[in-house]
Amino acid sequence: MPQLTGVHHVKFPVSDLAASRAWYEKVFGFEVTMEFPDEQGVVRGLAGAVKGLGDAGLALRWNPEAAAGIKGFDPVSFGIEDKAAAEEWAAHLDDLGIPHSPVIDATIGWILVFHDPDGTEIHLYSFAAHGIDQTGRKGYGRHVES
Incomplete structure (x- = not known):
């Protein structure tokens, strides 16, 4: 099988490019670092960098229908170190x-949840595990045997 080499960028659909740019900034x-104008010269997309994402970039693309379609959904979880980092983000x-959730003991680590201007759910999930066995807890994941 061919190999992946990482995540190139994460792209969020937005309904108001200027408002979303300001929010993500x-x-x-x-x-x-980049703008994407349409045929008439109207900028419909932006791309750039966010400290902590390594080589992966962040992009915003004007697409009101898609933004409405993922409202309340979490297309990506950004990694944070541990519970203390979640508390710093809070x-x-x-x-x-x-507004944001409290720091939550999720399936494996700690998580903080909030929403961008279009209601897309943003998760900050810790790489550090908390060691709590969430097996059987409604809405939490469980390991599968391979």
Whole structure:
């Protein structure tokens, strides 16, 4: 089988490119490095970098229908170190006035959940595991035998 070499970029559909750009800049420090104009010269997409995503980029694409279609869905989980990092992010979001979940003991690690301007659910999930056995807990994952 051919091999993957990583994640190139994550792209979110948005209904208001300017508002989403401002939000992603404020929340994640998104640095725009490219614009994508349509045939009439109207910018319909942006791409750039977010510190902590390594070589993976972040892109925003004007597509109101797709943005409405994933409202409340979590297409990607961004990695954070541990519970302390989740608590730091919660404080950052509080400072920005952005509503969020409490720090949750998820299936494997800790998670913080909030929404972008279109209602797309953003997950910050810890790489550190908490060691809590969530087997049988409604809505939580379970390991499968291979």
